[in-house]
Structures are given as structure tokens and as C-alpha cells.
Amino acid sequence: MSTLSIATAKEVFDLLRDDLAAIEREFAEQSASPVSVITEIAQYLIAGGGKRIRPLLLLLSAKALGCESESRIKLGAVVEMLHTATLVHDDIIDEADTRRGRPSSNTTWGNSKCVLAGDWLYMQAFHTALEERNFRVLDLLISLTQQMVEGELLQMQKLGHLINEEEYFDLIYRKTACLFKVSMQLGAAITHASDETDSQLGEYGRNLGLAFQIIDDVLDLTASEDVLGKPVASDLREGKATLAVIHALERGTGADREAIRKVLADRSFENVSHPQILEILNRHGSIDYAMDTACAYAEAARLSIADLPETEAKRALLWVPGFVTSRDR
Amino acid sequence: MSTLSIATAKEVFDLLRDDLAAIEREFAEQSASPVSVITEIAQYLIAGGGKRIRPLLLLLSAKALGCESESRIKLGAVVEMLHTATLVHDDIIDEADTRRGRPSSNTTWGNSKCVLAGDWLYMQAFHTALEERNFRVLDLLISLTQQMVEGELLQMQKLGHLINEEEYFDLIYRKTACLFKVSMQLGAAITHASDETDSQLGEYGRNLGLAFQIIDDVLDLTASEDVLGKPVASDLREGKATLAVIHALERGTGADREAIRKVLADRSFENVSHPQILEILNRHGSIDYAMDTACAYAEAARLSIADLPETEAKRALLWVPGFVTSRDR
Structure with a gap:
């Protein structure tokens, strides 16, 4: 694929600046509840930032199909709100202390309020989506949410255990790729695009x-706490085996397998250190394997939209995969 | 209102037997998830029973308007599923040990799985409702769920504090009456009834x-643990002031007020006993006041449907309020 057809970060940002700002306003507006603690929690989460990559995808998808309607702003806020709702409940489940370098919402408000705040964010997202009066939009969002929730439960069942690549890909599809997919499909839904x-x-x-998720999982293993805004190797410490780890498990010596198995079962580096694990991963080329796999999916993403008409939005969509695979946090 | 127009329990049961059985089957079917733990939790909750009063209302409402479509069965299961979802999350929040005389789901499966199981039940309810392809149905359900979640948060904020009647009625509207209202309105929505x-x-x-909720709250104060299937006076022990207690607070002596305030703040009968509180409530006629208020709402319910055509379903609807106010659990 010719790099000539790929935009730059500045071009993408210029293209979406106004829309992304409108989504921030919409998101803030939608988070206002008659119950003050909901608004507090929601605004804390908004202020925490996040990459806003899901709304960005929705905007580019809609733009690539020529859509300029208000729906893209509303639904851009909806996908970010759904994402935020899942984070609130996930932080309770993972007993997370921090999120994006700040105390997690459950640390500040307690689990009980956060269960309800998460519920409310889900409902508010559906409430806004419902105003579109588009059944396809609702089908996509409800089915998505169920798949994400099921994924989180599957994840819990597998904590501390060795899993294979197939299980890993099912988990990261449900955790991340499913919402990316739906964000893109919502652009199609509001323009009534062909199947x-x-x-x-x-x-x-x-x-x-x-x-995106493979890279996230690699960064969790290799980045520093300063850059990441959360403790490193938290996946291993939560008993989660990710792609590089699965690769090393399948290729490692008996001792390598045992070291990894120990960390996952202990959910700590008490008996096997983080550097020891990194040494095993590097010795088997497992980090490179995960990076290469991510890059192959990024390229597959670019190829998926080859048939789209040549527009600025398409150029931007061709840029996103490179941005995702080259990020350091 | 003439008692001649009021049905008997047997008549109501005969009228709805087949439909209620169909709803049980539908509810069980809807609770099947590809993730086994969700199905386990859902089936545990179904088996726990419950009065199925919300589906019953929906059936009677639909029948009173001449509806015989499958929608009444689907949505009957939906309202029970939404109710169940709220119970799962409420039990986490209240740190409940028992529900309907059995260990609560959070006791058996832990909070994390129950947060997600509750999420899933919400989504499954919406998923089924969405199949109706009726925006009014979805508007009612989403707005309902938000009001219930907000109500639970308001409840949390008021725990341990003295509240007035207005606050109490807002809380029980959100906790119970709102879903009863929507169950009835769904009957109207699927028959496209007039405003x-x-x-x-x-x-x-x-x-x-x-x-219904006023009676529930009175029974919590006065019934025995055997009959109730849960510890008595659990509201007071959770710091919740209900109607009879609010009545006594407004009429009691300084010492009475102080005794009640103490129990609410302590969230236990450590310093003031349960019999002492009952003595205060009885001395001020507070239990009778709450019962009379419930009966007045029951009568108002009967009057609300005076204009409906005379049908078996209407006769049954006229019977329900008396059943609700005379129950002992």
C-alpha cells in the first residue's frame, strides 16, 4: 500500500478538531444527572481524558461515507460513555487503585456508588442512542455491551490459568476490538450504508x-510506570496471560513455562521477578512476535477499507493503524 | 366501589395460569448465556421465585386492552429480568447475606461476578425488548432503569439520616412504583392505546x-423472620427510615426522636432495642398510619382504572390492590 495515501497526525487532528470538541461538550452534557454523585463521578472520568479513539473512529467512518449529521456527535459521545461505563465496573472487579495515572473512581467513591454510576452511564448511553430512532444503532450497541460483559466474565474465569492464542483473541475481541468494530459500523448505520x-x-x-489491544498488552509488559501511568506488568500480577506470554509458554523450556506459570498463579513477582520474565520473553522473541502480530492486524485494517472512495477521512483511517502500533503508552 | 366487581385469587390465577407459565419458560430461555456462570446465577435467581407481580400487572394491563400477542409474554419476562438485575446489584450494595430466604447471589458468587451478571441481565432485558421494534417500549424501559438506579444512589446518600415523607415517597417511587407503573404502561404500548x-x-x-412498598416496609418492622425469609427490621439496621418511622419522628417526644435517631445512626439495635422502637411506633399509631396510607393508595389504584371497559382483566386489576395490602410477607 502506498504511503502517499496516508495522512499525518496534524492533518487528522485538523480534520476532526471541531467534531472532537463537540463530542467533549456532548459527553459532558450527557453526564449531568439530577443525582449529584453521578455527575461528580462522570465528570471525574471525563477529566481523566483517555485517547478518545472510539469517537475518532466513528467520526472518520461517518465522514468517509459523507455523513455530516448531528448523529455522529451524539453517537461519538455514546461510544465513549459506554467505554467509560465498562471501565468503572472493570475497576471494581480488578480492585484497581489507579486508572490513567489517577486514583480509580472506586478508590475515591467506593464500590457501591461505582456499581450504580456504571449502571447509570450504560443507561444514559442507551438513552441518547435511543433518540436516534434507529434500530440498527440499538442492535449494535446492545449486542456489543453483552459481548463485552461476557468477555469480562470469561476473563475472570481464566485468571491465573494458562490460555491459548484462540482464547486470547476471543478475550481481546470482546474487550476492545468489538467496540472498535461497532464504532466503525455506527458510521455506516447513520448513513444507511450497504451491507x-x-x-x-x-x-x-x-x-x-x-x-490496539495487543500493543496495550505489550506495553504493559515492557513500558515504564512513568510513561504508562499505571504499575507495569499489572496483567501478570492480575493472573492474565497475554500474547507474548502465551508465545513464550508454547516455545519455552520446562523451566521457562514453570516460571511463567508461577507468576500467573501467585499473581505477584514474589517468587519470579519481572526482569526474569522479560528475559524469557526476549530469549524466545515473544515481544517481537506480539509486535509483528499487531502490525499484521494493523495492515489488515488498512486493506479492509481499500474499496472506500478516496477522501480525507479515508486517508485518516489509513493513518490510524500506524499511530496505534507506534504509540508508547 | 362495589366489591361485586372484584375477582377472587382463584379467578385471577385461572385467568393468567398459562401466560404466567409461558413467562417462566421465556425467562428461563432468556437467561441462557454462552458464559456458564451467567446462566448459573440467572437460574439460581429464577428458582428463588419471587411474586412475579410485575409480569402479572403487564399481563392484566395488556389483557384489559384486548391484547393477545406474544409481546405480552416477552415483555413479561423482560420486566422480571430488569427487576432481577436491580436485585443483584442492590444485594452487592447492601452487602446482603440473604434474599428470599436463601443466600444472596453475591454471597455465593462474589461481588465481581455479580456486578457483571447484573449488567448482563440488564442488557439481555433490553435485547429482548429491542426485538419488539417499538420505540415507546424502549423509551419506557430505559428511562425506568435510570430512575431506579438514581433512586438507589439517593437512598445511599440518605442512609443513617432522618428523611421526610416527601423524600420517602420519591425513594419508594423510584425503588418500586416506577417499575409497577411501567409494567402497566407496557401493556398500553404494545396495544398502541390512547395517551x-x-x-x-x-x-x-x-x-x-x-x-406495595409501604406494606413491604411495615412488614420489615413488624413481621417475624420465619415469615419474612430475612432478618426483621433490616431497614433500620441499614439506616433506612420508612413511613411509620418518619411518622413517629414527626410526632414523638424528644426521647422518642433520639431513640430512633440512635438506631439509624448506629445501624444496629445495640443501644436501643427493636421492641423499644416498636413500642414508640405503636404509641403514636405510626404502624396504623402507614397501613392506612397504603390502603388509600390501593383504593386510588382501583379508582385510576374506573374508565376501563368491564372485562375479566379489569376485575382482576381491581382485586390486586387488596391482595397487596393484606399480604403478610
């Missing part, structure tokens, strides 16, 4: 989401 | 729901 276009955009989102 | 009929049925549900 073929819907499917191409969906494939783009799925491939990109898989790349 | 006037929708509003009369909604009023019936609201009044009945208020009566």
Missing part, C-alpha cells in the same frame, strides 16, 4: 482493535 | 406500587 460497506468498516475496526 | 388510557394504567401502577 458490504458496513462489513468492510466493521472489519477495519475489528483488525484495528486487535492490533 | 389517556396509558396515563390511567400508569397511575394504577404508580398507586399500587406505592401501596
Whole structure:
């Protein structure tokens, strides 16, 4: 694929600046509840930032199909709100202390309020989506949410255990790629695009989401706490085996396997250190393997949208996968 | 109102037997998830029973308007599923040990899985409702769920504090009456009834729901643990002031007020005993006051549907309020 067709970060930002600002306003507006503690928690989460990559995908998908309607702003806020709702409940489940370098909401408000705040954010997202009066939009969002919730439960069941690549890909599809896919498909839904276009955009989102999560999981293993804004190797410490670890498990010596198995079962580096694990991963080329896999999905994402008409939005969509695979946090 | 127009329990049961059995089957079917732990939790909750009063209201509302479509079965299961979802999350929040005389789901499966199981039940309810392809149905359900979640948060903020009657009625509306109202309105929504009929049925549900919850709160104070299937006076022990208690607070001596305030603040009968509180409530006629108020709402429910055509379903709806106010559990 020619790099000539790929935009730059500045071009993408210029293209979406106004829309992203409108989504921030919409998101803030939608988070206002008659119950003050909900508004407090929601605004804390908004202020925490986040990459806003899901709304960005929705905007580019809609733009690539020529949509300029207000729906793209509303639904951009909806996908970010759904994402935020899942984070609130996930932080309770993972007993997380921090999120994006700040105390997690459950640390500040307690589990009980956060269960309800998460519920409320889900409902508010559906409430806004319902105003679109588009059944396809609702089908996508409800089915997505169920898949994400099921994924989180599957994840819990597998904590501390060795899993294979197939299980890993199912988990990261549900955790991340599914929402990326739906964000893209919502662009198709509000422009009433053909099934073929819907499917191409969906494939783009799925491939990109898989790349995104593989990179996230690699960074968790290799980045420093300063850069990441959370403790390193928290996946291993929560008993989660990710792609590089699975690769090393399948290729490692008996001692390597045992070291990894120990960390996952202990959920700590008490008996085997973090550097020891990194040494095993590097010796088997497992980090490179995970990076290469992410890059292959990123390329697959670009190929998924080859048939789209040549627009600025398409150029931006061709840029996103490279941005996702080259990030350091 | 003439008692001649009021049905008997047997008549109501005969009228709804097949539909209620169909709802049980539908509810069980809807609770099947590809993730086994969700199905386990859901089936545990179904087996726990419950009065199924919300589906019963929906069936009677639909029948009173001549509806015989499958929608009444689907949505009957939906309202019970939404109710169940709220119970799962409430049990986490209240740190409940038992529910309907059995260990609560959080005791058996832990909070984390129950947060997600509750999320899943919400989504499954919406998923089924969405199949109706009726925006009014979705508007009612989403707005309902938000009001219930907000109510639970308001409840948390008021725990341990003295509240007035207005606050109490807002809380029990959100906790119970709102879902009773929507159950009735869903009958109107699937028969595309007039706004006037929708509003009369909604009023019936609201009044009945208020009566139901006031009785529930009285039983919590006065019934025995054997009959109730849960510890007595658990509201006071959770710091919740209910109608009879609010009545006594407004009429009691300084010492009475102080005794009640102490129990609410302590969230235990360590310093003031349960019999002492009952003596205060009885001395001020507070239990009778709460019962009379419930009966007045029950009568208001009957009056709300005076304009409905005379049908078996209407006769049954006229019977329900008396059943609700005379129950002992």
C-alpha cells in the first residue's frame, strides 16, 4: 500500500478538531444527572481524558461515507460513555487503585456508588442512542455491551490459568476490538450504508482493535510506570496471560513455562521477578512476535477499507493503524 | 366501589395460569448465556421465585386492552429480568447475606461476578425488548432503569439520616412504583392505546406500587423472620427510615426522636432495642398510619382504572390492590 495515501497526525487532528470538541461538550452534557454523585463521578472520568479513539473512529467512518449529521456527535459521545461505563465496573472487579495515572473512581467513591454510576452511564448511553430512532444503532450497541460483559466474565474465569492464542483473541475481541468494530459500523448505520460497506468498516475496526489491544498488552509488559501511568506488568500480577506470554509458554523450556506459570498463579513477582520474565520473553522473541502480530492486524485494517472512495477521512483511517502500533503508552 | 366487581385469587390465577407459565419458560430461555456462570446465577435467581407481580400487572394491563400477542409474554419476562438485575446489584450494595430466604447471589458468587451478571441481565432485558421494534417500549424501559438506579444512589446518600415523607415517597417511587407503573404502561404500548388510557394504567401502577412498598416496609418492622425469609427490621439496621418511622419522628417526644435517631445512626439495635422502637411506633399509631396510607393508595389504584371497559382483566386489576395490602410477607 502506498504511503502517499496516508495522512499525518496534524492533518487528522485538523480534520476532526471541531467534531472532537463537540463530542467533549456532548459527553459532558450527557453526564449531568439530577443525582449529584453521578455527575461528580462522570465528570471525574471525563477529566481523566483517555485517547478518545472510539469517537475518532466513528467520526472518520461517518465522514468517509459523507455523513455530516448531528448523529455522529451524539453517537461519538455514546461510544465513549459506554467505554467509560465498562471501565468503572472493570475497576471494581480488578480492585484497581489507579486508572490513567489517577486514583480509580472506586478508590475515591467506593464500590457501591461505582456499581450504580456504571449502571447509570450504560443507561444514559442507551438513552441518547435511543433518540436516534434507529434500530440498527440499538442492535449494535446492545449486542456489543453483552459481548463485552461476557468477555469480562470469561476473563475472570481464566485468571491465573494458562490460555491459548484462540482464547486470547476471543478475550481481546470482546474487550476492545468489538467496540472498535461497532464504532466503525455506527458510521455506516447513520448513513444507511450497504451491507458490504458496513462489513468492510466493521472489519477495519475489528483488525484495528486487535492490533490496539495487543500493543496495550505489550506495553504493559515492557513500558515504564512513568510513561504508562499505571504499575507495569499489572496483567501478570492480575493472573492474565497475554500474547507474548502465551508465545513464550508454547516455545519455552520446562523451566521457562514453570516460571511463567508461577507468576500467573501467585499473581505477584514474589517468587519470579519481572526482569526474569522479560528475559524469557526476549530469549524466545515473544515481544517481537506480539509486535509483528499487531502490525499484521494493523495492515489488515488498512486493506479492509481499500474499496472506500478516496477522501480525507479515508486517508485518516489509513493513518490510524500506524499511530496505534507506534504509540508508547 | 362495589366489591361485586372484584375477582377472587382463584379467578385471577385461572385467568393468567398459562401466560404466567409461558413467562417462566421465556425467562428461563432468556437467561441462557454462552458464559456458564451467567446462566448459573440467572437460574439460581429464577428458582428463588419471587411474586412475579410485575409480569402479572403487564399481563392484566395488556389483557384489559384486548391484547393477545406474544409481546405480552416477552415483555413479561423482560420486566422480571430488569427487576432481577436491580436485585443483584442492590444485594452487592447492601452487602446482603440473604434474599428470599436463601443466600444472596453475591454471597455465593462474589461481588465481581455479580456486578457483571447484573449488567448482563440488564442488557439481555433490553435485547429482548429491542426485538419488539417499538420505540415507546424502549423509551419506557430505559428511562425506568435510570430512575431506579438514581433512586438507589439517593437512598445511599440518605442512609443513617432522618428523611421526610416527601423524600420517602420519591425513594419508594423510584425503588418500586416506577417499575409497577411501567409494567402497566407496557401493556398500553404494545396495544398502541390512547395517551389517556396509558396515563390511567400508569397511575394504577404508580398507586399500587406505592401501596406495595409501604406494606413491604411495615412488614420489615413488624413481621417475624420465619415469615419474612430475612432478618426483621433490616431497614433500620441499614439506616433506612420508612413511613411509620418518619411518622413517629414527626410526632414523638424528644426521647422518642433520639431513640430512633440512635438506631439509624448506629445501624444496629445495640443501644436501643427493636421492641423499644416498636413500642414508640405503636404509641403514636405510626404502624396504623402507614397501613392506612397504603390502603388509600390501593383504593386510588382501583379508582385510576374506573374508565376501563368491564372485562375479566379489569376485575382482576381491581382485586390486586387488596391482595397487596393484606399480604403478610
